[in-house]
Amino acid sequence: MSTDMNVVHELASREYEWGFVTEIEEDRIRKGLDEDVIRMISAKKQEPGFMLEWRLNAYRYWVQQERKQAEPRWANVRFAPIDYQDIVYYSAPKQKKQLSSLDELDPEILRTYEKLGIPLAEQKLLANVAVDAVFDSVSVATTFKEKLAEIGVIFCSFSEAVQKHPELVKKYLGSVVPHTDNFYAALNAAVFSDGSFVYVPKGVRCPLELSTYFRINAQETGQFERTLIIADEGSYVSYLEGCTAPVRDENQLHAAVVELVALDNAQIRYSTVQNWYPGDKNGKGGIYNFVTKRGKCLGRNSKISWTQVETGSAITWKYPSCILQGDNSVGEFYSVALTNNYQQADTGTKMIHLGKNTKSTIVSKGISAGHGQNTYRGMVKILKGAEGARNYTQCDSLLIGDKCGAHTFPYIEVKNSSARMEHEAATSKIGEDQLFYLQQRGLKTEDAVSMIVNGFCKQVFRELPMEFAVEAQKLLSVSLEGSVG
């Protein structure tokens, strides 16, 4: 190993900055999972009967699946079996009453979010970003709610939506990701405790970036949030989620579900900056991020874009997908996934073309460093009726060092001969010659590495909302430190 590489290696010891724990009184239920636990969760959330039924239905399905040991095993990741009875499925900061304003929020929680760089006090907020803050199992604050309500945009916690907009929830919940979709989706449907809900009415262009910040704080808990976004005809919304968790030695499960629905001429941009605790440099601890995200372009000319920057988690298993049902609808997936140390990621997308002249674009950038294993898994399916469908796929891998791995599994299924498909793939190593070139001009090794990696990811970063592109770049640099060697 060259000395340059050594320098980069030393940088690895930089710690996860978001790993602190907030001391707060919790309202948590007992460990384990059975029908009573589902009833308890539903009761705590004072849910209407249809929700409890929906949960129990999902739970019963999940139990069957678990008996059959139907946990997905096809992904290119390795981990010890999860004991689902050893997890606490509901934990919330203790709150005496319903909050009427942010000022009543526990100051410890406010401080937590400030420390994470997400101030919730509205006067300190980024001017054009509304935030929903989810702390363990519940949403603790949503900002700019009133301002959004004036133009008819609903942005609230999932729990609140169940109470106040049951008709919308009933209509769309599970319509994109049914509980039968997969093992984790079933589990989520049974136990999910909160998440965000967005409805953008006809013709409204949502003027703010909507954003949810997920924070796992409590020990031995799992986080199971559910997000539902509905863009009505001719509307537009851009949504961003970010996530962090404390440093803990045991693995924690995060099994979320996100459903997007775009009606005629509507557009949804969904961006993720995922920075869950990745485990330490020997691979101890870290979040298991097993997430199902899917969008349905239900209407004509609708468009859904997924942009993700995945730097955290011990294991990532997620495939934000698009069902292109409406004619002329467009699906996009832009992804940067970085695995360092012993992180594993199996991520990609599915583009299902049903409508005529539907178009999809996939740009995936995988970066592997340390002992990281990075898998791109993508499926493009062109069904019979999808006359004139088009797909462009580009998936590039960058290797830093020689102990990591990059793997690519593209699946293509074409049932309509008019389809046009383009696929490009490349794997490269950060060249010693590239590094030396930048160093010869005066750049330090770590700056040179992050410049090269950021360059590699540029195509994806430019799809992120401006405010977050810069954050994503910084995050990438930090996550990379100590990566070469």
Next chain:
Amino acid sequence: MSLLEIKNLHVRVDGNEILKGIDLTVNAGEVHSIMGPNGSGKSTLAQVLARRDAYEITDGSVTLDGKDLLAMKPEEAACEGVFLAFQYPVEIPGIGNTYFLRSALNAQRKYRGQEEMDAMDFLPLFREKLALLEMDDKLMSRSLNEGFSGGEKKRNEILQMAILEPKLAILDETDSGLDIDALRIVANGVNSLRNPERAMLVVTHYQRLLNYIVPDFVHVLVDGRIVRSGGKELALELEEKGYSWAEPETAGVGASAAPALRRDGARA
């Protein structure tokens, strides 16, 4: 004190000795040209001076302004004023040329305790040097060297040098791949940077370049050794007679005509 002092430098690559005892002294204000056949070690010397890691230094010393150059990391050497115009500049996708250059300049300024330059201050400087090298703005909006033609890459090297204003500029075959006009432009650029504080080491195969960049000294490197040094006329002689003429008798295995030629050459 000389700007650059190389003493008895021995360098190995993958176990093979490539440089076999180089001695060279370069003073501020001087331009030295290094010529020699393919594979003789010119680029190796250039890269060792720029502190590339792949080389094993088995003997000798190099000082820059009296400081131990061999103890420096590449970025330190760069910040101390060593600039290498690469024989084969690399392409790096996704990094803007302008952004890269400003980052490099600021890294060096920071090292020297100078204030960093913001984009507003940098732009006029950048424009001026672009004009000096008659380069197109449009090229600069592309990624670093990406898709540049061979000649454009070489020109970009000199542009970087003009902005970074090094103490010791090492040009490794900057002339190869340049058309006649570009050669003149690049040479003008280089000449405009000649000054009493700055020294240059110009590696080339062709006397043609030295018509434009007139060296104070010419050295002939053969098989890892400087076998001959002289003034600018040495380059002309080489062009006429070939390298074998310059080779020492001991190195002339299989080149039976070389010793005789060498004696001729020595008298000339």
